[in-house]
Amino acid sequence: MGRHKVLNTPAIRRMPTYFHKLVLMQQAHEEVVSTTVLAKYMGLEPIIVRKDFELTGVKGQPGIGYKTHELIEAIRSYLGWDACKKACLVGAGSLGSALLGYQEFSEYGMLFTDVFDADPEKIDTRIHGHLVRDVRQMTPRLRQARPDIGIICVPAIHAQAVVDDMIACGVRAFWNFSNLCLQVPPNVVVQREVIAGGLALLSMKLKTHDII
Amino acid sequence: MGRHKVLNTPAIRRMPTYFHKLVLMQQAHEEVVSTTVLAKYMGLEPIIVRKDFELTGVKGQPGIGYKTHELIEAIRSYLGWDACKKACLVGAGSLGSALLGYQEFSEYGMLFTDVFDADPEKIDTRIHGHLVRDVRQMTPRLRQARPDIGIICVPAIHAQAVVDDMIACGVRAFWNFSNLCLQVPPNVVVQREVIAGGLALLSMKLKTHDII
DNA sequence: TAGATTGTTAATCGATTAACAATC
DNA sequence: TAGATTGTTAATCGATTAACAATC
16 A cells, blocks of 8 residues: 555665765865764764665775765665656645755756646746646646656645546656645555654654753 | 654654544544554554554553544643744745645644744745744844744755854754754754655655656 | 774664454 | 454564774
């Protein structure tokens, strides 16, 4: 039912942060980097960073560190960010717009090829350069465009219906920003972002540290 | 340095999803709920849900299930969502606007008391009912308003400076949506949301399932 | 040489899963 | 009674952490 164990989840979640920092460091002409430096930046222990890098298969030089560009490419390849992924975003509200504006996604191999919304005010306008189309034209378009990823930013009531439509068009992977757990067949994968999950963790930290 | 272990992190991340679903079920007058039903909805094993509920201290009835309203209150109390938290959001771009529009946050005990931005076009307008103020007025206002949480939605280049200012005003907890790891003193907690972390996981699922 | 770092193996810790009696 | 469910203890699995030799 779209729930498939991914090993090393915590490590995978850390990868983009390494990646982003490493790109900044490379731009600053720092050609070698140690786990000590990255760990300090991220508030981790160096051994964690070392073990994470081991997963990507990259090799460092004892006493020296890792070559920045080798690390970047190792992480990119490990995450599959060297492959181009066509994404179709549905729901161009504030959150959808925010995602459309993230320049970094193209660095991560994801390209917005289609954007749909139901609001007549938005249809045929451009958001961050992306043309917003009428969601009623979605099915015929997607059968041609064949996106790899569906990004769900519609209100909760519409989420499941939109996903069902997209699955019918052959979409097999979803990034779900809605409040609901989507019900999908076993050959379809879903990554759900739970914004309230972060708030829950922050709330626990507030408690633990007697901030509130 | 603002990095403090929180136990049961995976369970805590699942709590808001239980919570949200339970509220919907209560509105549908489903007064009793079993872990089987919730697990199926979320794509988990029932034992996981049972263990999670155990953390909150709630008790179910063998053979029957849990009382919906008891579960809701148990989770709310466990997460500290019964305490009111004043939040100050800085950076009213698309992402900031999306957060300001999340009605659910008040259910979770978080109230937006202040919103700041640097863009003259936005200053003195209202976004989802919240007045946007000039970020240059932030310090004097915060010394009075004393928010519990700072929500960072500003561009990366400004994030650290904004946080430093807020810490000087006594803010000790941050929800960081910027691309950077904020450097903060040990008595300050940070919860960082890494949107690209979700994409990394989705990318790995694509790989594993030969979708791309 | 001394200090910093990686690579690797082993130890520990915590989260998930299994098993099953007790209850409705 | 049979079936569904919780509560609880134990087993397993995976992630983090420790330790230390090897390298620069």
